Amino acid sequence: MENFLCGVMTLFKKGQVFAEENVNMAVDGVFLVVVLTLIVLIFMTAIDRDIDTLEIEQHTSVYRLFSSPNCFGYSDGDVFVPGVIDLTRFNEVTLNGCFSLPDGKRTGIELKLSYLDGTEIGFYEINKEVVSQKIRCGLENAEHDCLSTRKYVLVSDGGKLKKAILDIMVVNDIE
């Protein structure tokens, strides 16, 4: 240890400026590494974000029911009338075609359409296996998440518009 210190001291005496610059460069190097590491960490923290798309998927499903011409929306001639349900299209075949969920599907939809006085018009489920898991929604550590909503709609029954209620439940697997 003494020999080492003597060596350093000797170096300092003979080439003091050179030795100081070396020490400074070493300190600068360490500082630079620390700064660069922090920059990378900050940047990674900023971009490493979980995007929870579950609720958006659920609302998109509801939106599609109303907006897609492949679903049960009513068209007066060529004009699509939003908010009006064509009763002739409100059936299981149309609804399954409306969503045509791929294999490994994660979304189940339950629809109940009734008149304002409570008389039921129709009750359909898309992807029944997932919908049947709705009883677990809201439970702690549940593997499913549900969105329930009620929409006031009109139904076109033989060209006549009638007041109705559409109860929608969307059940999603949480991966």
Add this chain to the structure above:
Amino acid sequence: MILNKKGVGFALPRVYSYLAVFFLLVIFALIFLTPFVIDEKEEKILLLGEISSKENVFVLNAYLNTPVSDSQSVSDLINLWLLDSSNEEELRTVSEEIFSGVYGSCYGLSLDDIELGNVGSDRVCIDYPNFGEMIEICLDISEYDEKLESGGVEECI
């Protein structure tokens, strides 16, 4: 100005230069991290609000097209009210009948200065023409949906 020995450039003590870099690093961290920490929830709410509001535009559209008699719809009643404010009572009655039948007491509807129920910040609004001007028709059914999900919807009916 303090110059170095050769008279070229600044002679800044090393400690200060480190502090300056550290200070810049803190600013960098604030710029990059603060928006993500503070606005994460807000961004999500905005995005969801945007989608759910589009759903509820369909509800407003159904409301406007609702037949009141063989020749009249709610939008006709609104037009009559805009022409003559004495038609307000009929518009109120019809609107209450529609929405209370669906959402009980858990809804808010506003037509310009007419307000039924509580119209909160989750309202969805559309513009309705009024002789070259626009009035806003707003609907808020968020309270009903919240109670539907939490199992307390009986409180509304």
